[in-house]
Amino acid sequence: MRKAIQAGAKTFEQVSKRTGVGTGPCGGRRCGTLVRAMLGEPVINCNECGWPILAEPSAQVCPRCEYAKQEG
Numbered sequence: 001m002r003k004a005i006q007a008g009a010k011t012f013e014q015v016s017k018r019t020g021v022g023t024g025p026c027g028g029r030r031c032g033t034l035v036r037a038m039l040g041e042p043v044i045n046c047n048e049c050g051w052p053i054l055a056e057p058s059a060q061v062c063p064r065c066e067y068a069k070q071e072g
């Protein structure tokens, strides 16, 4: 992922195309935020697991915890 960013990928979509991130079983729900954080988007950390979450009010759901809940 870092290489793709260093190579000039500036958005999650571009990083996804270069690395395939976001196309795996989690659909980018877990790693998408990490990529966005690397791209310099503001993030906060999940109170439960410490995973980075987008700081946008509309996106303040921890993808990692959500995924774990869905897995059951």
Ligand SMILES: [Zn+2]
Binding pocket: 046, 047, 048, 049, 050, 051, 062, 063, 064, 065, 066
């Ligand atoms: Zn969490």
